[in-house]
Each structure stands twice: as structure tokens, then as C-alpha cells.
Amino acid sequence: MSHHPDKFQTRLERLAEALDSGAMDQVRRLLNRGLAPVDVARVLESTPPRERELLWEQVDIAAQGEVLQYLNEDIQGTFLTHMDAPRVVEATEPLDNDDAADLLQQLPYARLQEVLDVMPVERRARLEAVLSYPEDTAGGLMDTNTVTIRADVSLEVVLRYLRRHKRLPESTDNLLVVSRRFELIGALPINRILVSDPSVTVREVMDTDIVTINALTHEDEVASVFERQDLISAPVISLDNRLLGRITIDDVVDVIRENAAQTMMNMGGLEDEEDTFAPVLRTSRRRAVWLGINLLAATVVSIAIGFFEDTIQQIAALAVLMPIVSSMGGIAGSQTLTVLIRGISLGHVSGANVRWLLVRELMAGTLNGLVWAVVVAVMAIARFQDYLLGGIIAMAMVINLMVAALIGTLIPIALKKLAIDPALSGGVLLTTITDIVGFVALLGLATIFYF
Amino acid sequence: MSHHPDKFQTRLERLAEALDSGAMDQVRRLLNRGLAPVDVARVLESTPPRERELLWEQVDIAAQGEVLQYLNEDIQGTFLTHMDAPRVVEATEPLDNDDAADLLQQLPYARLQEVLDVMPVERRARLEAVLSYPEDTAGGLMDTNTVTIRADVSLEVVLRYLRRHKRLPESTDNLLVVSRRFELIGALPINRILVSDPSVTVREVMDTDIVTINALTHEDEVASVFERQDLISAPVISLDNRLLGRITIDDVVDVIRENAAQTMMNMGGLEDEEDTFAPVLRTSRRRAVWLGINLLAATVVSIAIGFFEDTIQQIAALAVLMPIVSSMGGIAGSQTLTVLIRGISLGHVSGANVRWLLVRELMAGTLNGLVWAVVVAVMAIARFQDYLLGGIIAMAMVINLMVAALIGTLIPIALKKLAIDPALSGGVLLTTITDIVGFVALLGLATIFYF
Numbered sequence: 001m002s003h004h005p006d007k008f009q010t011r012l013e014r015l016a017e018a019l020d021s022g023a024m025d026q027v028r029r030l031l032n033r034g035l036a037p038v039d040v041a042r043v044l045e046s047t048p049p050r051e052r053e054l055l056w057e058q059v060d061i062a063a064q065g066e067v068l069q070y071l072n073e074d075i076q077g078t079f080l081t082h083m084d085a086p087r088v089v090e091a092t093e094p095l096d097n098d099d100a101a102d103l104l105q106q107l108p109y110a111r112l113q114e115v116l117d118v119m120p121v122e123r124r125a126r127l128e129a130v131l132s133y134p135e136d137t138a139g140g141l142m143d144t145n146t147v148t149i150r151a152d153v154s155l156e157v158v159l160r161y162l163r164r165h166k167r168l169p170e171s172t173d174n175l176l177v178v179s180r181r182f183e184l185i186g187a188l189p190i191n192r193i194l195v196s197d198p199s200v201t202v203r204e205v206m207d208t209d210i211v212t213i214n215a216l217t218h219e220d221e222v223a224s225v226f227e228r229q230d231l232i233s234a235p236v237i238s239l240d241n242r243l244l245g246r247i248t249i250d251d252v253v254d255v256i257r258e259n260a261a262q263t264m265m266n267m268g269g270l271e272d273e274e275d276t277f278a279p280v281l282r283t284s285r286r287r288a289v290w291l292g293i294n295l296l297a298a299t300v301v302s303i304a305i306g307f308f309e310d311t312i313q314q315i316a317a318l319a320v321l322m323p324i325v326s327s328m329g330g331i332a333g334s335q336t337l338t339v340l341i342r343g344i345s346l347g348h349v350s351g352a353n354v355r356w357l358l359v360r361e362l363m364a365g366t367l368n369g370l371v372w373a374v375v376v377a378v379m380a381i382a383r384f385q386d387y388l389l390g391g392i393i394a395m396a397m398v399i400n401l402m403v404a405a406l407i408g409t410l411i412p413i414a415l416k417k418l419a420i421d422p423a424l425s426g427g428v429l430l431t432t433i434t435d436i437v438g439f440v441a442l443l444g445l446a447t448i449f450y451f
Numbered sequence: 452m453s454h455h456p457d458k459f460q461t462r463l464e465r466l467a468e469a470l471d472s473g474a475m476d477q478v479r480r481l482l483n484r485g486l487a488p489v490d491v492a493r494v495l496e497s498t499p500p501r502e503r504e505l506l507w508e509q510v511d512i513a514a515q516g517e518v519l520q521y522l523n524e525d526i527q528g529t530f531l532t533h534m535d536a537p538r539v540v541e542a543t544e545p546l547d548n549d550d551a552a553d554l555l556q557q558l559p560y561a562r563l564q565e566v567l568d569v570m571p572v573e574r575r576a577r578l579e580a581v582l583s584y585p586e587d588t589a590g591g592l593m594d595t596n597t598v599t600i601r602a603d604v605s606l607e608v609v610l611r612y613l614r615r616h617k618r619l620p621e622s623t624d625n626l627l628v629v630s631r632r633f634e635l636i637g638a639l640p641i642n643r644i645l646v647s648d649p650s651v652t653v654r655e656v657m658d659t660d661i662v663t664i665n666a667l668t669h670e671d672e673v674a675s676v677f678e679r680q681d682l683i684s685a686p687v688i689s690l691d692n693r694l695l696g697r698i699t700i701d702d703v704v705d706v707i708r709e710n711a712a713q714t715m716m717n718m719g720g721l722e723d724e725e726d727t728f729a730p731v732l733r734t735s736r737r738r739a740v741w742l743g744i745n746l747l748a749a750t751v752v753s754i755a756i757g758f759f760e761d762t763i764q765q766i767a768a769l770a771v772l773m774p775i776v777s778s779m780g781g782i783a784g785s786q787t788l789t790v791l792i793r794g795i796s797l798g799h800v801s802g803a804n805v806r807w808l809l810v811r812e813l814m815a816g817t818l819n820g821l822v823w824a825v826v827v828a829v830m831a832i833a834r835f836q837d838y839l840l841g842g843i844i845a846m847a848m849v850i851n852l853m854v855a856a857l858i859g860t861l862i863p864i865a866l867k868k869l870a871i872d873p874a875l876s877g878g879v880l881l882t883t884i885t886d887i888v889g890f891v892a893l894l895g896l897a898t899i900f901y902f
Contacts, residue, residue: 009801012801012803013803016803038679038680042797042798042799045797045799046798046799046800046801046804047804048804048807159645162645162646163645163646163647163648165646166646167642167643167646168642168645168646170681171624171681171683172642173622173624173683190641190642190645191618191619191623191641192618193645194610194613194614194619194641194644194645195613195614195616195617195618195619196614197614226704227704227705227708228489229489230621230622230701232622232624232683232700249683249700249704250681252704253677253678253700253703253704253707256704256707256708256711257678257707257711259711260707260708260710260711260714261793263711263715264714264715264789264792264793265789265793267789268782268785268786268788268789268790269782269786270786270789270790274790276790276793276794276797276799276800276808277799277804277807277808277811278811279811280811280814280815280818283811283812283815284814284815284818284819287783287786287815287819288819288822288823290782290786291779291782291783291819291823292823294778294779294782295775295779295823295826295827297778298774298775298778298779299775299830301774301775301778302771302772302774302775305770305771305774306771306834309767309768309770309771310767312763312767312770312771313764313767316760316761316763316764316767316770317760318770319756319760319763319767319769319770319773320753320756320757320760320763321753322770322773323749323752323753323756323777323886323890324746324749324750324752324753326774327745327748327749327752327882327886328742328745328746328749331719331720331741331742331745332738332742334719335719335720335721335738335741337719338715338716338718338719338721339719339721339725339727341715342712342715342716342727343727346493346496346727347493347497348493348496348497348727348728349497349727350460350463350497352463352464352467353497353498353499353728356499356728357727357728360728360729360730360731360734361734363731363735364731364734364735364738367731367732367735368735368738368739368742371739372739372742372743372746375746376746379750383757431778435774435778439774
């Protein structure tokens with residue numbers, strides 16, 4: 001296998017040694033000859049800021065574009081902002097149009113214009129075609145470099161035409177058949193050229209029922225189409241059916257990966273393209289916002305508890321048991337929330353079946369509420385020798401797990417309707433409510449039954 | 452675009468209507484003619500169990516294999532177990548070997564043997580070749596259907612050979628060049644056949660520096676290789692370099708997607724291939740385990756609070772403020788944990804830089820601890836008119852956020868060393884510790900300063 005994780009680690013260590021001992025010649029050799037661009041990017045991403053700058057300066061300009069392409073956006077932005085316009089042009093020159101456009105999008109608008117100004121005219125036009133679409137649409141993902149043919153020629157002619165190319169664009173699995181007005185009328189799979197009689201015309205063997213993607217389609221929708229149809233590439237067209245470019249599976253894989261990372265990072269209130277080695281101040285500032293939102297939620301919970309200060313003063317055991325009721329509600333609610341978020345994102349949940357889901361969740365919540373209420377009641381009675389307290393915490397548990405099932409189902413549906421990502425804010429909202437319900441149920445029931 | 456989400460919703464509604472009114476003829480027509488197999492699968496996944504059974508019975512046997520392939524494992528298992536062996540063979544007949552093997556793996560061992568026994572000999576041999584590898588390895592992912600050629604023939608001969616095929620296997624971007632002993636010696640990109648002079652030999656134009664994958668490589672590693680090298684397909688070889696099959700990008704996309712879903716579901720203690728419409732009892736049973744683990748953690752927290760029952764009895768305000776300290780610690784710790792888990796999974800974190808990360812996290816934690824401690828102290832003083840209480844909660848906050856940074860960094864590294872998935876158990880472990888530290892700091896400091 002040409003991919004050796006162990007070899008990579010060894011090289012990483014040798015690189016660190018060379019850097020420590022100041023042997024810059026060796027650093028340069030290791031970076032530029034020993035490693036593929038994707039590995040150089042990984043080395044840079046794995047290095048704290050100060051040494052990272054040093055390493056970056058040793059990367060050959062010819063390789064910088066390729067390396068940049070594999071870095072996360074945080075670092076792309078930092079490096080690009082420190083390069084002057086001609087250098088950016090030089091570094092991105094070896095890249096495909098779509099990849100170059102992705103990179104340039106990390107630049108502030110004014111800098112981007114400077115870079116475009118010093119670029120060869122044809123390249124500039126191609127890049128602007130991609131840059132004119134939002135980054136998260138098919139237009140922003142597409143490569144404008146396509147191989148097009150006419151319908152009325154024979155495969156023999158196509159073969160002769162192809163032999164004039166030195167190589168075809170990467171991931172070319174289809175030749176695109178266009179009209180004189182550059183309207184897309186079909187696709188000819190490369191494999192079909194190979195297995196067909198050379199004398200037939202393109203029209204006779206081309207596919208006309210092809211999957212095309214509108215330039216303004218959102219990238220998530222693009223990923224879903226690729227996945228469902230097992231595509232390698234797909235043509236991108238304008239509203240009037242003109243061919244604009246094509247999207248290839250490697251870019252779609254990036255979208256899928258980024259979305260996955262995004263969900264996980266967003267649940268913690270973090271940026272998905274964050275540099276693992278971001279400096280202290282940037283890290284603290286970004287996280288502070290989420291902590292502030294959480295403080296707001298915790299304060300509301302605290303105010304709810306405040307109403308029962310007298311009850312707690314009388315029965316301190318309640319304060320000891322409080323976290324059990326709230327955390328069980330939080331966990332049960334999160335389970336429901338997660339299943340619903342996944343169901344929604346897979347397109348399973350609709351008006352027709354949401355009532356079934358709500359009933360199922362309520363029944364499962366009640367069942368688990370009853371089971372664990374008994375366990376907790378026994379523990380509470382054993383600890384405090386108080387049967388009433390056992391009964392109260394059991395009741396509070398069942399109430400909280402039922403409410404958790406109810407709002408765990410409704411929150412993602414409501415947030416979805418409001419066009420808010422449930423993965424981002426659903427968790428805080430849910431645990432705030434289950435905390436309040438858990439505490440109020442426990443302390444409220446105690447207030448009623450003891451006084 | 453041939454993919455119309457709105458049209459899908461309309462069909463779904465018409466299907467529901469037809470099912471409700473018992474018009475089974477219409478249901479059959481809608482299912483078997485109106486929808487692609489992937490969409491039928493989505494309909495089934497979006498339908499509660501009872502109607503799902505009814506719908507499934509209306510799907511033509513010829514289409515059942517394709518539909519099954521797109522269903523989640525939970526439902527695959529249910530449907531397959533209810534089919535007899537000859538029916539399973541008939542339904543899976545149109546599938547590629549790797550896809551058929553994937554499905555059959557959902558059957559219990561005895562049933563799998565029954566199915567293999569009634570299968571045509573050649574198919575059985577090919578399936579057994581795939582089934583002999585664990586499901587999560589390259590061998591379990593591969594398709595044994597490859598197009599192989601010899602090195603010494605001319606491209607002209609290759610072209611003539613290819614024309615004898617009616618079609619090439621899907622995602623064929625390379626012809627694999629093998630020796631007489633079926634050792635892999637090179638790959639010939641399809642595109643290169645098209646742009647090369649037909650009279651040259653395969654050996655002259657083939658690639659010899661190709662990415663190959665060992666059959667026992669883990670699927671995550673396979674996905675990482677595909678992603679890093681932007682592959683469409685890759686040959687799978689045995690330890691002695693013999694060609695066994697090939698893996699294509701569509702299977703790798705499935706692996707990437709499943710991994711992403713898995714992380715999210717596992718964080719809630721849920722199965723990743725769970726049926727959205729699993730029945731109540733199965734749902735409750737699966738979730739109960741996770742709730743039990745959480746109850747254990749909550750009990751430990753509760754015992755810690757129990758040591759300070761007398762203090763709470765004296766100052767009930769502490770019970771009111773408790774959730775603020777613990778939840779801020781939990782959030783800050785989760786942020787650190789998430790960044791570390793992502794850093795580890797991207798291969799950024801190593802012995803060389805973990806100290807840098809720990810220092811950064813501690814500094815960021817302290818900074819945010821100080822900022823929010825002031826805010827919380829001011830709120831506490833305003834609420835309870837008690838400066839000492841304000842000072843105590845501020846100190847508890849700073850302590851808890853520092854500890855959160857420390858253990859948020861160390862937990863994933865420790866779990867990784869123990870070969871435990873940090874995404875699965877890291878969260879509970881972390882919040883249990885931040886809860887205990889938060890409560891003990893607040894109540895302990897109060898005990899010291901007030902008595």
C-alpha cells in the first residue's frame with residue numbers, strides 16, 4: 001500500500017527534530033520531497049502556531065496551492081492573508097478552478113479583487129464564473145473544465161477527438177453531449193465508448209435520462225443526490241439548461257465530511273472549521289458566547305429552584321437528590337431528541353407519522369420512567385429512611401421522563417419549522433426545560449406533601 | 452433534475468391515501484412503477500411497523516433486493532428473517548456480490564448457511580470470498596467483479612476485448628493489470644486508453660505506482676485513503692499481492708456517512724442503524740442501559756452532595772446556585788472534549804503537541820472562568836445580598852472551569868490509549884467529574900468560610 005500511517009508518524013518526528021535543531025535545509029527536504037501535499041497539510045494542522053509559520057515558509061511556492069487546499073479554513077485564511085496578490089496567483093495556479101475558487105473565498109472581498117486583477121484573463125473569467133455562486137451551492141462546488149461533444153458524430157470521431165487530449169479532467173466518467181447553443185442534451189459514459197461499435201453515432205448510445213444539477217442547488221442537496229444515485233460526477237446547468245460545469249464525487253465527499261464534523265462541533269457551540277491549535281484568545285472568545293448562552297439557561301433554572309428555598313431549608317435531602325431527577329430527564333430527552341434529529345435529516349419524519357412517533361416516545365419514556373423511578377425510590381428510602389421522600393422522587397422521575405419524551409419530540413420539529421438547526425440549539429433548550437421540570441416536580445411535590 | 456423532492460412528497464401522500472383506503476392495486480402500482488428502489492426504501496423507513504409490513508408485501512420480488520440494500524440494518528434484519536431461503540436468493544440475485552454479502556450478513560449464521568446452500572455454485576463461491584472477511588474490513592467491502600488484463604497486449608487488443616463486454620462493472624475507472632499468477636502489477640486508467648495511440652502495449656502506459664488496499668485493512672482506514680487520494684476505486688489485494696477484488700467510492704461514501712451518524716447516535720447511547728420507527732419495547736430496552744449508566748453517575752454525584760447536607764440546611768441559597776456552577780463546568784469541559792476528540796480523529800494530536808494543547812485549554816478555561824465568575828458573583832450578590840457567597844461561587848466557578856479544561860483534555864487521550872471510543876463514554880465521564888468538582892467546590896468552600 002502506498003499509504004503508510006507509520007511512515008507518516010516517523011517523518012513527523014524527524015521533522016520535529018530537524019525543526020528543533022534548526023536544520024532548515026533538512027526541514028525543507030523533508031517537507032517538499034518526503035511528503036505528499038495532503039500530508040504536509042496534516043503536519044501543518046498538527047503544529048502549534050509559531051512553528052507552523054516557520055514550516056509554512058519552507059514549503060515550495062509550487063506546492064503551496066495544493067497544500068492550502070487541504071488545510072482547514074481557519075488556517076487557509078491566516079496563510080492567504082499574509083501572501084501578496086501575485087504570490088496567491090502563483091500558488092493557486094496548479095489548482096482546478098473549483099478548488100482555486102474555494103481557496104480565494106477565504107480572502108476578504110478587497111483582497112480577492114486584488115488577486116483577480118493580477119490573474120491571466122481566461123483564468124479570471126473561469127474563476128469568476130464559479131465565484132459568482134454562493135460557496136454552499138452547486139455553482140460554488142463545480143469545476144468549469146468539462147469535455148463536451150456533439151450528438152451527430154460517430155464514436156470513431158469521438159475517439160479521435162479524445163486522442164488529441166493529453167489527459168482528460170479528473171473523474172471524467174461521462175462526456176457531455178451539448179447542442180450548438182451549449183444546452184445539455186445527453187451524456188455518454190466513457191465505459192460505453194469502450195464496449196460499443198465505433199461506427200454508431202453518439203446519439204444512438206448516449207443517455208438522455210440523466211441526473212443534472214441546477215447551479216443554485218444547495219450543497220447538502222447535491223450530496224444527497226450523489227449518494228442516492230451513486231454518482232461519480234454530474235453536470236451543472238443554468239435555469240435555461242445550458243451546461244455550466246460539473247461536480248465530481250471528491251468534492252461531494254468533502255461536503256459530507258464537513259457536514260458530519262459540523263453537527264458534532266455545533267452541538268458544543270464550536271466552529272466546524274476551527275484550527276485545533278488556535279491561540280488562547282481566539283479560543284476563549286469563540287467559546288465565551290456559548291458559555292454565556294448556557295449561563296442564561298442555568299440562571300433560569302436557578303430562579304426556578306429559588307422559589308423553593310424554604311422547602312430546601314427544611315429538607316436538605318432534596319438538594320442531595322435534585323441532580324438525579326434532572327440528569328435522568330436530560331439523558332432521556334437527549335435520546336429522543338437525537339432520534340428525531342436523525343429522523344428529520346434522513347427525511348423520515350413528516351406530518352403523517354409524527355403522532356405515531358410522539359406516542360411511541362411517550363410510551364417508551366413512561367416505561368423507562370417507571371423502571372428507574374422504582375430503583376431511585378428504593379435508593380432514596382434506604383439512604384434517608386423516608387418512604388414519602390421515596391414516593392416523591394419516583395413521581396418526579398416519571399413526570400420528568402414523560403415531559404422529556406414530549407419536548408424531545410416537539411423541539412426539533414418546532415426548530416425545523418423556524419428554520420433553526422436543531423443540532424445547534426436543541427440540546428441547551430431541552431436540558432434547560434428538563435432541569436426546570438425535574439427540580440420543580442421534586443421540590444413542588446415535596447412542598448405539597450410535607451407542609 | 453431527475454430528482455424531485457416535492458414530487459417524492461406528493462407520491463408519499465398519494466401512497467398513504469391509497470393504503471388508507473385499501474386500494475392495494477394502486478399501492479402496488481405506485482411502489483413498483485412510480486418510485487426508484489432508493490425511494491421505496493425511504494418510504495418504508497418513514498412508515499410505522501404495521502403499515503410497513505403491508506407495503507413491503509406489495510414490492511415486486513425482483514425489486515426487493517435493491518430496496519433492501521438501501522434500508523437500515525434494523526429493518527433489513529426484520530424483513531430478511533421473514534423470507535425463506537429461496538426467496539432471499541431470488542431477491543438478492545440482481546445485486547453485486549459486495550452488496551448481496553452486506554445484506555446476508557444481517558442473517559443469523561444458521562439462516563445464512565441455508566441461503567448459501569440453495570444458491571448457484573459460482574455465486575456462492577464469490578459471496579463466500581467476501582463473507583470470509585469481517586464486515587468492517589476492506590475484504591467485507593470489496594466487489595469481486597473486476598476487469599483484468601495482461602501487460603503485454605496492445606491497447607487495440609484491450610479495446611477489442613472490452614467490446615466483447617455488454618457493459619463494464621459500475622465505477623470502473625481502471626483496468627487492473629495482473630500477472631499469470633493473478634498478482635497485481637499495475638492499473639490502466641480507462642481515460643488513458645482513450646487518449647493513447649492504440650498500438651502501444653499496456654505495459655508502456657499503465658501506472659505501476661498505484662494505491663492498493665490490503666483485504667484486512669479497517670474500513671475507516673479505507674475511507675481515509677480514498678478521501679486523501681481522491682480515488683474512485685482501488686484494488687484489494689491479499690498479503691501475497693494477489694488481486695481479490697475492488698472497492699468503489701459509493702461504498703466508501705456509505706462508510707463515511709455511517710461513521711458520522713454513529714458518532715452522533717453513540718453520544719446518546721443509541722444504536723446507529725436504529726429504525727426510526729422501532730416499536731416501544733425495543734426502543735425502551737435499548738435506551739434503558741444508557742439511562743442506567745447515567746443513574747450510576749448521578750448517584751455518585753448525589754453521594755458527593757450528601758456530605759454537605761448540613762451546610763445546605765444552613766444556607767439553602769447554595770442549592771439554588773449549585774446548577775450554575777456544575778452546568779458551566781459541564782459546557783466548558785464538553786467544548787474542550789469535542790475539540791480534542793476531533794483533533795484525535797483528524798490525527799492532529801500526538802505526544803509532541805499534547806502539552807501545548809493542555810496549556811492552551813487551561814489558559815482558555817481560566818480566562819473564561821474568570822470572566823463568567825465575575826458575572827455570576829454579581830448576580831449572586833444582587834440576589835442574596837451576601838458578598839461572601841458571591842466570592843465563594845466565583846472561586847468555585849474558576850476551579851471548575853480549570854478542572855474541566857484539564858480533564859476535557861486528558862479524558863479523550865486516556866480513553867484513546869485504552870482503545871475506548873471517547874465519543875461514546877467521554878461525555879458522561881466528563882460531566883460526572885465536573886458535577887462533582889462543581890458541587891464539592893461550592894459546598895466545600897461554603898463549609899470552610901461560613902463555619
